[in-house]
Amino acid sequence: MFSIDPAVFRPDAVSAETRALNADIIQKLAAGPDPWTFTPAEIRARRAAGRGPFPLAPRSDHARTLTIDGPAGPLDLRLIAPDQPRGVYLHMHGGGWTVGTAADQDPRLERLAENCGLACLSIEYRLAPEHPYPAGPDDCEAAALWLAQNAKSEFGTDQLMIGGESAGAHLSVVTLLRLRDRHGLTPFSKANLVAGCYDMAMTPSARTFGDEPLILRTKDIRNFRRCFVGDDADYTDPDISPIHADLTGLPLALFSIGTRDALLDDSLFMAQRWLTAGNATEIAVFPGGPHVFQGFDCALAEESLTRMDAFLGAED
Secondary structure (H helix, E strand, O other), X not given: OOOOOHHHHOHHHOOHHHHHHHHHHHHHHHHOOOHHHOOHHHHXXXXXXXXXXXXXXXOOOOOEEEEEEEOOEEEEEEEEOOOOOOEEEEEEOOOOOOOOOOOOOHHHHHHHHHHHOEEEEEEOXXXXXXXXXXXXXXXXXXXXXXXXXXXXXXXXXXXXXXXXXXXXXXXXXXHHHHHHHHHOOOOEEEEEEEOOOXXXXXXXXXXXXXXXXXXXXXXXXXXXXXXXXXXXOOOOOOOOOXXXXXXXXXXXXXXXXXXXXXXXXXXXXXXXXXXXXXXXEEEEEEOOOOOOHHHOOOHHHHHHHHHHHHHHHOOO
C-alpha cells in the first residue's frame, strides 16, 4: 500500500530551484503566442522547426525504426536498445493525443536502455484531430499485441513493461485494458505512468487549474480533449476515461506526478482505484513539479527519473 506525506503539498516543500524553474516556464510561455491561435498541424510544424518556447530534445544516434502492420497501414516503432536487453519497455509519447513524436523522449529512453538494460520501443501512433479516437489507441493496441507475440524472437526476452507521459500514460492504461479484455492477455509486468489524464470529464484539479501558463492549463486540457474525442463523447466510457474501468488484474504501477500539475488529481485518484482493484501500486508525488517536469534539467527531474530507473530496473 502506498502512503503520501501531506508535507509534499505544502508551499514550503517546494525548493528554490523548482520555484525558479516554474517562474521561468511561466515567463516564457506568457511571452509567446497562445498555441491555440495555430492549428494542431501548425503547432507540430513550429515545434519541428524549433520555434516552440523550449528546445527540442536531442535525437539519439542509436535509434532505429521498426515497422509493423498497423490497423491503418504501416506503423513505426522507434527502437533504442542495448545489445542484450533484459526486458522491453513499450512507450507512448505525450502531447495531448494531438502533438508530439516518438523521438521526443529519446534522452529518457536512452537512459533506460543504459541504466535498466531495456529495449525501448516508442510508438509513432496517429494523432488527432486528423486521426481522432480511436485511431491512437488502436495503434497502441496493435503495437502491444505485436510485442506480446514477438518479444522473445525479436529481443530474446519476454519481460515486458509499458508506460508513457501525459496522453501516453492514458494510452498505456487503455492498452493494458484492451489487451486484457479483447485478447485475454496480461503480458506486461510493470506500468510506468507519468502525469496521466485518466478522466475526460476532468478531475477537480484539471477543472480549477485556470490560465496560469505552467505547461498545461485547463483550456489546454479541454482543447486537447476536443481534438481527441470531441465535445459529445461519453466521457464515462472506460476506453476513453480509464478511471471508470474495471482495473482488476493489472500490473504493478508507479504513478509519478508533481503538485503543480493540472492533472494532479488524475494520478491521485487513479492510483487509489488501482490499489483498491487489488493491484500493487506505488505513487511518487514531487513538490512544486509542473506537468511532465521530468523533461527539464533540474534536481526534481533527476529525483523522479532515478525513482523510475529503480522501478523499471528492479527484478520482477
